[in-house]
Amino acid sequence: MQGSIADQSSIDLTHSEATAPVAASHHAEHPDLRLFGFILFLTSESMLFLGLFVAYLTFRSVATSWPPAGTPDLELLLPGINTIILLSSSLVIHKADDAVKSNDIAGMRRWFLITMAMGITFLAGQLYEYAHLEFGLKTNLFSSTFYVLTGFHGLHVMVGVILMSIVLWRSRTPGHYSSEKHFGVEAAEIYWHFVDVIWVLLFLLLYIL
Amino acid sequence: MKVPSTITALVVGITLTLASLWIGQNHGLMPISASVEAKKIDDLFNAMMAISAGLFFIVQGAILYSVFFFRRRPGDDTDAAPIEGNVPLEILWTAVPTVIVMWLAVYSFDVYKAVDGGNAIGSNHMAHQHAPTMAAMPGSAMAAGMPSGSMFSNPLAAPPISVGENATESPLVVNVQGLQYAWIMTYPETGIVSGELRLPQNRPVRLNISANDVIHAFWVPEFRLKQDAIPGQETHLSFTPNRVGTYPLICAELCGAYHGGMNTRVIVQSPEEYKAWEDSQKTVAAKDPVTVAALIYDEAMASQVKAMGFGSDHSVMSHLRHEAISMAEVVEIAQSL
Amino acid sequence: MTQAELSDPRQLEPLVEADNGSNWREYFSFSTDHKVIGIQYLVTSFVFYLIGGVLAELVRTELATPQVDFVSRETYNALFTIHATIMIFLWIIPTLTGGFGNFLIPLMIGARDMAFPKLNAIAFWMIPPAGILLLCSFFVGPASAGWTSYPPLSLTVNKAGEAIWIAGVIVLGTSSIMAGLNFVVTILKMRIPSMPIKKMPLFCWAMLATSALQLTATPVLTGAMILLSFDLLVGTAFFNPTGGGDPIVYQHMFWFYSHPAVYIMILPAFGMISEILPVHARKPIFGYLAIAYSSIAISFLGLIVWAHHMFTSGTPDWLRMFFMIATMVIAVPTGIKVFSWVATIWGGKLRLNSAMLFAIGFVSMFVVGGLSGIMVASVPFDIHVHDTYFIVAHLHYVLFGGSVFGIYAGMYHWFPKITGRLLDETWGKVHFALTFFGFNLTFLPMHVLGLQGMNRRVAEYDPKFATINMICTIGSYILAVSTIPFVINAIWSWSKGKIAGDNPWNALTLEWLTTSPPPVENFHVDPVLTTGPYDYGYEEEEEALVS
Numbered sequence A: 001m002q003g004s005i006a007d008q009s010s011i012d013l014t015h016s017e018a019t020a021p022v023a024a025s026h027h028a029e030h031p032d033l034r035l036f037g038f039i040l041f042l043t044s045e046s047m048l049f050l051g052l053f054v055a056y057l058t059f060r061s062v063a064t065s066w067p068p069a070g071t072p073d074l075e076l077l078l079p080g081i082n083t084i085i086l087l088s089s090s091l092v093i094h095k096a097d098d099a100v101k102s103n104d105i106a107g108m109r110r111w112f113l114i115t116m117a118m119g120i121t122f123l124a125g126q127l128y129e130y131a132h133l134e135f136g137l138k139t140n141l142f143s144s145t146f147y148v149l150t151g152f153h154g155l156h157v158m159v160g161v162i163l164m165s166i167v168l169w170r171s172r173t174p175g176h177y178s179s180e181k182h183f184g185v186e187a188a189e190i191y192w193h194f195v196d197v198i199w200v201l202l203f204l205l206l207y208i209l
Numbered sequence B: 001m002k003v004p005s006t007i008t009a010l011v012v013g014i015t016l017t018l019a020s021l022w023i024g025q026n027h028g029l030m031p032i033s034a035s036v037e038a039k040k041i042d043d044l045f046n047a048m049m050a051i052s053a054g055l056f057f058i059v060q061g062a063i064l065y066s067v068f069f070f071r072r073r074p075g076d077d078t079d080a081a082p083i084e085g086n087v088p089l090e091i092l093w094t095a096v097p098t099v100i101v102m103w104l105a106v107y108s109f110d111v112y113k114a115v116d117g118g119n120a121i122g123s124n125h126m127a128h129q130h131a132p133t134m135a136a137m138p139g140s141a142m143a144a145g146m147p148s149g150s151m152f153s154n155p156l157a158a159p160p161i162s163v164g165e166n167a168t169e170s171p172l173v174v175n176v177q178g179l180q181y182a183w184i185m186t187y188p189e190t191g192i193v194s195g196e197l198r199l200p201q202n203r204p205v206r207l208n209i210s211a212n213d214v215i216h217a218f219w220v221p222e223f224r225l226k227q228d229a230i231p232g233q234e235t236h237l238s239f240t241p242n243r244v245g246t247y248p249l250i251c252a253e254l255c256g257a258y259h260g261g262m263n264t265r266v267i268v269q270s271p272e273e274y275k276a277w278e279d280s281q282k283t284v285a286a287k288d289p290v291t292v293a294a295l296i297y298d299e300a301m302a303s304q305v306k307a308m309g310f311g312s313d314h315s316v317m318s319h320l321r322h323e324a325i326s327m328a329e330v331v332e333i334a335q336s337l
Numbered sequence C: 001m002t003q004a005e006l007s008d009p010r011q012l013e014p015l016v017e018a019d020n021g022s023n024w025r026e027y028f029s030f031s032t033d034h035k036v037i038g039i040q041y042l043v044t045s046f047v048f049y050l051i052g053g054v055l056a057e058l059v060r061t062e063l064a065t066p067q068v069d070f071v072s073r074e075t076y077n078a079l080f081t082i083h084a085t086i087m088i089f090l091w092i093i094p095t096l097t098g099g100f101g102n103f104l105i106p107l108m109i110g111a112r113d114m115a116f117p118k119l120n121a122i123a124f125w126m127i128p129p130a131g132i133l134l135l136c137s138f139f140v141g142p143a144s145a146g147w148t149s150y151p152p153l154s155l156t157v158n159k160a161g162e163a164i165w166i167a168g169v170i171v172l173g174t175s176s177i178m179a180g181l182n183f184v185v186t187i188l189k190m191r192i193p194s195m196p197i198k199k200m201p202l203f204c205w206a207m208l209a210t211s212a213l214q215l216t217a218t219p220v221l222t223g224a225m226i227l228l229s230f231d232l233l234v235g236t237a238f239f240n241p242t243g244g245g246d247p248i249v250y251q252h253m254f255w256f257y258s259h260p261a262v263y264i265m266i267l268p269a270f271g272m273i274s275e276i277l278p279v280h281a282r283k284p285i286f287g288y289l290a291i292a293y294s295s296i297a298i299s300f301l302g303l304i305v306w307a308h309h310m311f312t313s314g315t316p317d318w319l320r321m322f323f324m325i326a327t328m329v330i331a332v333p334t335g336i337k338v339f340s341w342v343a344t345i346w347g348g349k350l351r352l353n354s355a356m357l358f359a360i361g362f363v364s365m366f367v368v369g370g371l372s373g374i375m376v377a378s379v380p381f382d383i384h385v386h387d388t389y390f391i392v393a394h395l396h397y398v399l400f401g402g403s404v405f406g407i408y409a410g411m412y413h414w415f416p417k418i419t420g421r422l423l424d425e426t427w428g429k430v431h432f433a434l435t436f437f438g439f440n441l442t443f444l445p446m447h448v449l450g451l452q453g454m455n456r457r458v459a460e461y462d463p464k465f466a467t468i469n470m471i472c473t474i475g476s477y478i479l480a481v482s483t484i485p486f487v488i489n490a491i492w493s494w495s496k497g498k499i500a501g502d503n504p505w506n507a508l509t510l511e512w513l514t515t516s517p518p519p520v521e522n523f524h525v526d527p528v529l530t531t532g533p534y535d536y537g538y539e540e541e542e543e544a545l546v547s
């Protein structure tokens, strides 16, 4: 037997009892793995984006002219502002993390609210841009990739905002988050940073390159 | 781990090798070879058959031996002697496969360059170079049947030669177009449009392959050559048919319900016969390539319908027409040719 | 050895009855117990196997004669498309990772459950709906562009069915990602303290490698499916040349997942074989570390060989050469495994029961598929056999002769642990004999068909291939029949089979330390490692020394 149970008596003992107490003692002992799991999830997510990015680059490299002839070129001002908003929001949400680490729940909620506001502004800007672009989803290969990539990213921004609102909702109950246990806050933050990095790459690919 | 005495090992090794080599040469699995390229690919396949046979015998032999001689005796509930590994042995069975696959990769690379099944995206340069003398190949291939690291340098050593007797002669260019569910060949030089691929013997051929609806694939088993016909991008295939005869031209990429019926013929003729055919066609082509193409499409469909065992059933014909493209489109294609 | 003391007192646990009789409903509930979920996976996917098999039998029946006389061409294309989709996404992957992975991993590492039990349950419950959805597509005309679903064709036939197919694949992919995530965390973080990673059973190593692939490769498939669905439903032109798109990009994205997918379908089987052989050969596994690392090597190499499915797709020369070489290199780590397995049974004291027979059958059949794999990796040769029955032969040798044989071996080996009862040996041997014979009769001749010039995915073919096809069809019927003894055996033994006891095989890995079936939370007391997972034969040595 690869393993063995050292003390025979202890077996019968635990065996005669219900398994519940064992369970209790057990769950107490095993560490919180959610963060690790969450990071794995994000690696998986980034592979999804990576796939789409590489697809975009391939389309681009195969095409004779890119963006295809006759594509009205993109307005840079609004997306530029949007980028700045999103990037700075990453700093803001980090403040929230600091706050919760120093048990300042009120501060954490404040910073979260600001981040959410910025996220929503970003989405609004995105929609405004969509509304004022001369090309549609089906105009040509570039426009399709443009809308799908930005739209897909926008979806993630929305999810990020929802995550934060959930955290806010939960933080109503005093003691739900503390300097020791605040996985929700951390997850929301990491996710937000992730969405941010993706946007930077997107911006470079679609607007600058 | 019981290591058999060197003598038996040697005997077994030799017999295994000989058996593998024999199989490598006499499996008779490939159809007739009708192109210069086919020969090289067959040699490659024979080599791989020999290697695989060898490995197959070694593994299956060891398994069968264990099953028969290392069975648990009834009543014996003890465990076997604990052997956790054997470093030299493990190094051996890491090194030998490495050597074999490296050798195989190099060999395949040379054959690939020689047959030039490549130049997919029209990159025809480098073609017809670095071909090992095929005479040398079977030999080295044989040696390969036995995983002993002594034979893998042959293809490298082999001096390069050029492929095909008339590698110098200008290749015959044919535009091959796949559409659901027929092949249309056009000969740019003569303007001939045909439903079959007619080729003169021993003259290099270059096909410009295209598709106008979905992906198809040009395949002639007797040439051992296959190339997808991809809509929106032209692909190429260069080879030299060297055997007079009629061979199937098969669509190898799933292209819809009648994919299985999208076959026609390749007819390799002596240069004289080919010339005669060319002249006979020119007159027709001169008239009106468009209607010719249309006719061909009809023919192709009709023959398919027959091949499908319907006779010339018109409901099926019309169904096919519906399935496939409208006559207008055919005319369009024809004009584009 | 402590196992004797341990097993005796609990030989005839009431638990055995308890877990079978009273709470069977649990298996239809949203349970978060990894063992329940494992069994849910195993049973569900086996049902799908039978369905996929029936589709295969229909395919074979059509192919019995050269003419199209059994089903229409349209139906035929649908049949093999759904056949493959079910076999891959609803049978092999769920059984190996979801089924065996879930049931065994926590037990083998001494954990009480997976890291994320809820996520685990969700991952499972995504599968039945997706599968049923896929089957329902038969009412609207199912996807008919092959399991590879290449555009532009996939955009032109049976749009509704294609949309369902895409949806199904996305859902199943997501489920598989969740499972993979769960396994990585569980294996890396939840081992009992006394189990360093290098004392992990090899199945855990294999599952680690598999999960890595699920996490990294599957999302790219999702990406491809998203773009494809836009082309299909919205009318964009990512993969549609008429709109300036490029169908080849789809092929790259699809195979970037689907080649690793084939290793997702074989690595866990490798792992199970590495468990089963030592136990029934009563001999330590040969070259533990070599096998462990080769799993990792295979999973890494598996990520950089995808374009070997695209050798005739107009792939640039240098790419073809790169992918050819990378592909061939995989023979080395796989060879290490194969040879180590052979060396494990060599000089052992083989117990030739059903589990062992299937395990040995696995090694011998997989090698055949592997060798044909190396052949098709050679570009010039693949240019001839690509999209022919030679490929169909290759893929069934590795997927059936490999994965399915491995699954059967696992079922005979762990059935006692899962149910507390043994499967009937006689019927097991009949099952093996029929399967082995039927399998080779069905698929060996396909190599010849392919080389001689029969292309795949065709309902009608040149009459000169009639005889060989008839042989294949007969073989496939035998194969179908071969499953029936197993189905009956399993159902019967589950409630009436011989009581197994905790450790019927005298195996060393941890799952055998607890009761059969294991209680909720697996272990009454956290076990402590006393030996390695495969330390067979050392007792005898000690005794020999003593006397």
Ligand code: HEA
Pocket: B055, B059, B096, B097, B098, B100, B101, C148, C262, C263, C265, C266, C308, C309, C327, C328, C330, C331, C332, C334, C335, C336, C338, C366, C367, C369, C370, C371, C373, C374, C376, C377, C378, C382, C385, C386, C387, C391, C394, C395, C398, C399, C402, C403
């Ligand atoms: C379980 C699934 C599985 C596994 C494990 C494999 C394993 C391998 N496969 Fe296969 N493959 C498929 C499933 C699988 N395949 C499927 C489903 C398709 C068809 C997809 C479709 O088009 O529908 C396919 C298609 C396929 C192709 C594309 C063919 C074509 O469409 O033209 C290629 C080409 O390279 C290939 C290669 C390989 C190789 C090199 C291995 C290697 O991993 C094999 C390695 C193993 C060995 C080599 C044997 C043991 C080793 C030794 C005994 C050591 C000594 C050996 C040597 C020195 C050679 N496979």
Ligand code: HEA
Pocket: C049, C050, C052, C053, C054, C056, C057, C059, C060, C063, C080, C081, C083, C084, C087, C088, C092, C145, C146, C147, C148, C392, C395, C396, C399, C400, C403, C404, C442, C456, C457, C458, C459, C476, C479, C480, C481, C483, C484, C487
């Ligand atoms: C794990 C994967 C797997 C498995 C197990 C199988 C199993 C089988 N496959 Fe399949 N197959 C594929 C994966 C698989 N296949 C793939 C990926 C393709 C490529 C598809 C494509 O080209 O897109 C393919 C394609 C394919 C083709 C080629 C179709 C074509 O290209 O035109 C054929 C043809 O013979 C075939 C046959 C079979 C047969 C006879 C079996 C047999 O093993 C099945 C055995 C039969 C059963 C297991 C059924 C038993 C049950 C019953 C008889 C009912 C009894 C009921 C009760 C007891 C309740 N398969």
Ligand code: CUA
Pocket: B178, B179, B180, B181, B215, B216, B217, B251, B252, B253, B254, B255, B256, B258, B259, B260, B262
């Ligand atoms: Cu055209 Cu298949």
Ligand SMILES: [Cu+2]
Pocket: C258, C259, C262, C306, C308, C309
């Ligand atoms: Cu592959």
